[in-house]
Amino acid sequence: MAVMEVFNYLYERTAETLRPRATGSSKEVGETVVKTIKMLVQRFAVALAWLSSLSQAATFEQQCAQFSSQLQLDNATVWFSEFVAAGTNLTLSQNNVTCARPSQVVEVDLCRVALYVATSNRSGISMEAWLPKNWTGRFLSTGNGGISGCIQYEDLAYTTSLGFSTVGANNGHNGTGGHAFLDNPDVVTDFGWRSIHTNVVVGKQISQAFYGKPHTKSYYLGCSTGGRQGMKSAQAFPDDFDGIVAGSPAIRFNGLDSWSGNFYPTIRDAGPEGFPPNTTWAAIDAAILAQCGTGAVGDAPDGFLENPDLCHFRPEALVCPTLSANVSSCISGAQADTIRAIFSPLYGVNGSLVYPQMQVGPGILEAIYAIYGKAQFPYTADWFRYAVYNDPNYDIDHLTPKDWAYAERLNAGETNTFDGDLSPFQSKGGKLLTYHGQADPIISSANSPTYYDLVSRTMDLPSTALDDFYRFFRVSGMGHCSGGPGATFIGNVGAAVASLDPDQNVLMAMVRWVEQGTAPDTILGTKFVNDTASLGVDFQRAHCRYPFRNVYVGGGGENATTDAWKDPANWVCQ
Ligand SMILES: *[C@@H]1O[C@H](CO)[C@@H](O)[C@H](O)[C@H]1NC(C)=O
Ligand SMILES: *[C@@H]1O[C@H](CO)[C@@H](O)[C@H](O)[C@H]1NC(C)=O
Ligand SMILES: *[C@@H]1O[C@H](CO)[C@@H](O)[C@H](O)[C@H]1NC(C)=O
Ligand SMILES: *[C@@H]1O[C@H](CO)[C@@H](O)[C@H](O)[C@H]1NC(C)=O
Ligand SMILES: *[C@@H]1O[C@H](CO)[C@@H](O)[C@H](O)[C@H]1NC(C)=O
Ligand SMILES: *[C@@H]1O[C@H](CO)[C@@H](O)[C@H](O)[C@H]1NC(C)=O
Ligand SMILES: *[C@@H]1O[C@H](CO)[C@@H](O)[C@H](O)[C@H]1NC(C)=O
Numbered sequence: 001m002a003v004m005e006v007f008n009y010l011y012e013r014t015a016e017t018l019r020p021r022a023t024g025s026s027k028e029v030g031e032t033v034v035k036t037i038k039m040l041v042q043r044f045a046v047a048l049a050w051l052s053s054l055s056q057a058a059t060f061e062q063q064c065a066q067f068s069s070q071l072q073l074d075n076a077t078v079w080f081s082e083f084v085a086a087g088t089n090l091t092l093s094q095n096n097v098t099c100a101r102p103s104q105v106v107e108v109d110l111c112r113v114a115l116y117v118a119t120s121n122r123s124g125i126s127m128e129a130w131l132p133k134n135w136t137g138r139f140l141s142t143g144n145g146g147i148s149g150c151i152q153y154e155d156l157a158y159t160t161s162l163g164f165s166t167v168g169a170n171n172g173h174n175g176t177g178g179h180a181f182l183d184n185p186d187v188v189t190d191f192g193w194r195s196i197h198t199n200v201v202v203g204k205q206i207s208q209a210f211y212g213k214p215h216t217k218s219y220y221l222g223c224s225t226g227g228r229q230g231m232k233s234a235q236a237f238p239d240d241f242d243g244i245v246a247g248s249p250a251i252r253f254n255g256l257d258s259w260s261g262n263f264y265p266t267i268r269d270a271g272p273e274g275f276p277p278n279t280t281w282a283a284i285d286a287a288i289l290a291q292c293g294t295g296a297v298g299d300a301p302d303g304f305l306e307n308p309d310l311c312h313f314r315p316e317a318l319v320c321p322t323l324s325a326n327v328s329s330c331i332s333g334a335q336a337d338t339i340r341a342i343f344s345p346l347y348g349v350n351g352s353l354v355y356p357q358m359q360v361g362p363g364i365l366e367a368i369y370a371i372y373g374k375a376q377f378p379y380t381a382d383w384f385r386y387a388v389y390n391d392p393n394y395d396i397d398h399l400t401p402k403d404w405a406y407a408e409r410l411n412a413g414e415t416n417t418f419d420g421d422l423s424p425f426q427s428k429g430g431k432l433l434t435y436h437g438q439a440d441p442i443i444s445s446a447n448s449p450t451y452y453d454l455v456s457r458t459m460d461l462p463s464t465a466l467d468d469f470y471r472f473f474r475v476s477g478m479g480h481c482s483g484g485p486g487a488t489f490i491g492n493v494g495a496a497v498a499s500l501d502p503d504q505n506v507l508m509a510m511v512r513w514v515e516q517g518t519a520p521d522t523i524l525g526t527k528f529v530n531d532t533a534s535l536g537v538d539f540q541r542a543h544c545r546y547p548f549r550n551v552y553v554g555g556g557g558e559n560a561t562t563d564a565w566k567d568p569a570n571w572v573c574q
């Protein structure tokens with residue numbers, strides 16, 4: 001059809017061009033013939049380009065449709081390959097309902113490949129490769145979250161929109177729970193490291209088979225458990241990636257589960273009298289800001305802490321002067337005691353550190369109550385029952401320091417991910433960028449510096465040397481992986497992109513670092529008015545890399561303009 005259309009068009013246009021002109025003088029006729037030939041040559045060129053683009057389009061779709069039958073991979077069953085046109089709203093009816101991802105809008109033309117890869121004779125991963133038509137030559141793997149079990153389709157959509165050939169796997173089991181760990185340590189091993197590694201090894205083969213050439217550079221983007229998977233790759237699989245972006249990493253994983261599992265018993269045992277009621281939360285948040293806020297901007301504090309690690313919140317400041325005092329502005333001594341317990345590090349047997357403190361900040365107490373207040377944290381429950389003790393009836397409501405120590409020693413699936421030696425990754429030229437929201441109620445931001453410092457001690461390197469391959473950014477006012485009152489749009493997920501400028505986007509910063517050698521000194525985060533881009537920028541802040549901290553240097557006190565704190569120029573990394 002397309003070919004006939006082109007020839008008909010050319011025939012019509014040529015006949016039309018020649019017909020009226022052929023009646024002039026011989027000179028005119030000669031000029032006309034020369035012009036006409038030039039025109040024809042041009043038209044053939046245009047038509048050929050059009051034809052070629054048509055046939056390429058056909059080729060991409062056909063190539064994609066045929067790809068599943070041509071793909072030869074060890075230990076793999078290819079389920080399907082299908083062309084997905086830009087703008088398609090994919091229905092993910094096969095996806096486990098607990099993953100809460102029933103559909104995904106795909107932003108660019110791509111070839112979607114789905115397969116199963118056995119990782120042992122009793123375990124395996126479901127994975128997908130999304131291969132964009134407009135490929136940059138870059139490969140990328142996404143990660144997972146919690147103790148799932150869920151391909152993060154939104155991350156596949158985001159990174160393919162930027163031209164990466166992208167893979168994502170189900171981490172060895174389906175759904176958000178950990179029941180699949182029961183009686184099957186191989187599924188735990190998949191969760192610990194094997195799913196992400198297998199999906200990268202196989203994914204690179206798929207990408208090469210599809211495009212007919214290997215990728216140029218390999219990247220990783222993930223947060224939370226995805227952050228842990230990125231750190232695991234840096235620690236144990238130095239050849240998997242050239243650049244790793246690992247957010248809010250769930251490293252020191254057993255300690256994390258013990259710590260998050262300790263909030264419920266703390267709140268339960270404090271009883272309704274011992275935990276500050278919700279009527280007091282506003283007063284507690286105000287006291288936290290008064291004691292630990294920047295204090296630099298008069299009546300217009302930014303409403304979150306830039307440096308919660310410097311905050312030694314003293315809840316006793318809120319203890320009621322008399323028992324009958326206004327209970328919405330003050331608390332009891334017992335309640336102050338609970339607040340101190342919540343914001344203290346967790347120590348275990350023999351005084352060993354299980355996990356650092358929950359960072360202090362406005363909104364944290366409320367979040368703790370919502371997340372951990374009413375029942376044991378589900379990830380802790382599933383981890384201890386199915387992965388640590390292999391006992392579905394284990395009493396997860398009364399875990400003790402002995403349980404914490406046992407989990408740590410067992411290190412099921414090698415999930416702990418707290419090896420301070422990154423020298424193989426450093427030697428091969430890998431780059432690691434981590435970030436952590438400073439208002440994260442799920443994985444305390446106090447943990448990430450402890451790993452950075454461990455690497456510094458283990459490798460005998462000061463931060464000036466670590467800067468060559470490992471940079472860690474503290475993002476103030478960011479909750480768990482995204483959201484929060486701070487300037488949190490840093491391009492780590494598709495829903496938080498203010499710009500593709502590498503100065504403002506952690507993924508593009510990593511691409512620039514790997515491919516041009518320019519490392520990011522700061523990451524400029526953006527806060528939109530009401531978190532809505534169309535309403536414009538509310539404020540921006542340049543987040544510093546550890547161990548630098550952001551210090552307010554703008555005008556203060558009586559002369560401060562109310563918006564002085566919104567200007568990134570009024571802050572410096574010290
Ligand atoms: C995609 O389709 C689902 C239903 O299958 C719908 O709920 C969702 O809103 C759609 N998304 C968009 C962006 O249209
Ligand atoms: C996991 O989900 C995929 C679809 O996403 C499905 O094909 C596969 O059978 C599921 N595996 C198990 C063990 O349920
Ligand atoms: C395929 O699986 C077998 C058995 O689990 C394993 O020994 C082999 O290394 C796997 N092959 C690849 C390429 O991973
Ligand atoms: C699975 O492989 C293990 C060795 O990794 C072997 O001991 C076991 O017998 C195999 N089980 C089956 C059912 O093949
Ligand atoms: C292809 O990607 C490049 C960037 O890598 C972009 O500049 C270009 O507009 C894209 N083309 C299409 C047709 O999407
Ligand atoms: C879906 O996930 C839940 C939670 O992990 C799990 O209990 C259930 O078995 C899964 N369903 C299927 C069909 O795999
Ligand atoms: C406090 O909790 C009570 C009881 O659950 C609820 O009715 C009330 O709306 C909450 N108030 C606030 C300010 O959250």
Ligand SMILES: *[C@@H]1O[C@H](CO)[C@@H](O)[C@H](O)[C@H]1NC(C)=O
Binds near residue numbers: 327328329
């Ligand atoms: C109690 O304290 C709150 C918060 O400071 C204040 O808004 C309220 O007016 C006070 N109520 C009384 C009866 O003093």
Ligand SMILES: *[C@@H]1O[C@H](CO)[C@@H](O)[C@H](O)[C@H]1NC(C)=O
Binds near residue numbers: 349350405
């Ligand atoms: C605690 O210390 C005792 C005595 O030194 C030692 O036997 C025990 O193994 C230690 N426990 C742990 C979990 O380190």
Ligand SMILES: *[C@@H]1O[C@H](CO)[C@@H](O)[C@H](O)[C@H]1NC(C)=O
Binds near residue numbers: 529530535
């Ligand atoms: C932002 O949201 C607040 C509260 O929902 C609302 O009062 C305000 O009008 C919104 N601002 C804009 C510019 O839409």
Ligand SMILES: *[C@@H]1O[C@H](CO)[C@@H](O)[C@H](O)[C@H]1NC(C)=O
Binds near residue numbers: 556557558559
């Ligand atoms: C505020 O401005 C006045 C007048 O310019 C000046 O005298 C005063 O020192 C300023 N105060 C501060 C804290 O900068």
